[in-house]
Amino acid sequence: MDDMLARTIIETLAKGINPLTGWILSENDSCAQEEIQEALKIVLEHCSIESTTEYLKSLPRNKKAERYSRAGTAWSQKEERELLRLHQQGNSVKRISLILKRSTxxxxxxxxxxxxxLYYEK
Structure with a gap:
């Protein structure tokens, strides 16, 4: 297996995503647990191979990338609370995406x- 591919697989698991399907891991999956995701991130910090994210950051950015600057990063508990607060206020998915800098x-x-x-209007 290619080293970069191996790192990408671990990065994807650390984000709670199945690297083979692209689907969010089920609650029962061990890699969906916050402690496991944090452990994977710590291991990645010590990896000598440049991450895909670091590589992509070095490329010229386009407007869509700037709009969704949090894309591909793990959700923090603070960000989840903000998402729930905005959602409970009745904000649309599109509005929340612009505020949180993530795609719809x-x-x-x-x-x-x-x-x-999900709310789509407002």
């Missing part, structure tokens, strides 16, 4: 994972 798909996915209904 990421917002929808996280809200589904948290068991929340």
């Amino acid at each position: 798909g990421a917002i929808e996915s996280k809200l589904r994972k948290l068991g929340c209904p």
Whole structure:
């Protein structure tokens, strides 16, 4: 296996995503647990191979990348609380995505994972 591919697989697991399917890991998956994800991130900090994220950051950015600057990063507990607060206020998925700097798909996915209904207007 290629070293960069191996790192990318671990990075993806650390974000709570199945690296083979691209789907969010189920709650029962050990890699979906916050402690496991944090451990994987710590191991990655000591890895000598440049991460895909670091490589992508070195490339010229486009407007979409700037708009969704948090794309691909793990959700913090603070960010999840903010998502829930904005959602409970009745903000649309699009509005929340602009505030949290994540794509609408990421917002929808996280809200589904948290068991929340989706709002598309406002």
